[in-house]
Amino acid sequence: MLPMFFWAFVVGGLICVAGQICFDIFKLTPGHTLSLFVVIGAVLDGLGLYEPLADFAGAGATIPITSFGNSLVHGAMQEAEQHGLVGVLTGMFEVTSSGISAAIVFGFIGALLFKPKG
Amino acid sequence: MGKKAQKTPEQKSYQQLEQQHETKRPVLKNCLRAFWVGGLFCIVGQAISLFYIYFFNFTEQTSGNPTVATMVFIAMLLTGFGVYDRIGQYAGAGSAVPVTGFGNAVISASIEHRTEGFVLGVGGNMFKLAGSVLLFGVFSAFVIALIKTILIRWGVI
Numbered sequence: 001m002l003p004m005f006f007w008a009f010v011v012g013g014l015i016c017v018a019g020q021i022c023f024d025i026f027k028l029t030p031g032h033t034l035s036l037f038v039v040i041g042a043v044l045d046g047l048g049l050y051e052p053l054a055d056f057a058g059a060g061a062t063i064p065i066t067s068f069g070n071s072l073v074h075g076a077m078q079e080a081e082q083h084g085l086v087g088v089l090t091g092m093f094e095v096t097s098s099g100i101s102a103a104i105v106f107g108f109i110g111a112l113l114f115k116p117k118g
Numbered sequence: 119m120g121k122k123a124q125k126t127p128e129q130k131s132y133q134q135l136e137q138q139h140e141t142k143r144p145v146l147k148n149c150l151r152a153f154w155v156g157g158l159f160c161i162v163g164q165a166i167s168l169f170y171i172y173f174f175n176f177t178e179q180t181s182g183n184p185t186v187a188t189m190v191f192i193a194m195l196l197t198g199f200g201v202y203d204r205i206g207q208y209a210g211a212g213s214a215v216p217v218t219g220f221g222n223a224v225i226s227a228s229i230e231h232r233t234e235g236f237v238l239g240v241g242g243n244m245f246k247l248a249g250s251v252l253l254f255g256v257f258s259a260f261v262i263a264l265i266k267t268i269l270i271r272w273g274v275i
Contacts, residue, residue, distance in 0.1 A: 062163065
């Protein structure tokens with residue numbers, strides 16, 4: 001169990017360092033960087049490389065935003081296997097629904113509970 | 119960033135002056151901070167996913183979903199109490215790249231615009247910052263899944 005935590009830390013940390021390099025050296029805005037990362041995650045899953053990384057690093061691969069692109073492709077491919085090309089659209093959010101719905105629900109609850117500062 | 123060719127000499131000399139006075143970003147320090155804070159978020163995520171595996175019968179593959187939702191919930195609390203901004207100032211990408219950064223983008227936008235009302239303010243601006251992530255994520259996933267499905271149909275892979 002302990003090596004799992006170690007690799008989660010290292011891999012997750014390295015992905016964040018890659019993000020920081022995009023910020024500092026390539027002078028990208030956070031919005032550009034995160035969009036880029038999601039696309040990279042989707043491409044990696046398209047090539048079948050993301051799943052081995054997730055098996056190896058656990059949360060180190062599923063917590064960074066790259067996993068969002070990965071699970072979008074994953075959901076689309078799952079459904080596409082059953083229903084063909086239509087499945088690409090119908091299955092898109094199959095795996096990611098929790099992240100999006102959590103963000104919407106908690107975003108609204110947050111807006112109800114907290115007042116803007118400053 | 120505009121068109122570089124159309125700059126007057128004054129603008130060019132000003133740009134040089136600007137570059138001289140620009141503070142150098144401490145890249146190495148920023149990277150180290152991003153590394154350990156980002157790693158810490160992932161350790162927390164790993165602990166949460168183990169919790170779901172042991173107590174709620176999720177498998178290693180499916181435990182990612184509730185973990186992400188829980189992380190977004192944590193992001194809501196941290197954002198609401200103003201802690202996430204501080205972490206962001208310290209850690210840079212270490213707080214933006216994990217999924218909590220996505221949560222923070224949605225939640226901070228909705229808290230910020232609540233004064234404009236719940237329908238037009240919160241509802242309309244919720245995805246102001248996170249929308250680009252959704253757009254490019256969904257569109258690239260669509261293209262990739264489409265190509266892959268067609269290739270599988272043709273028996274290429």
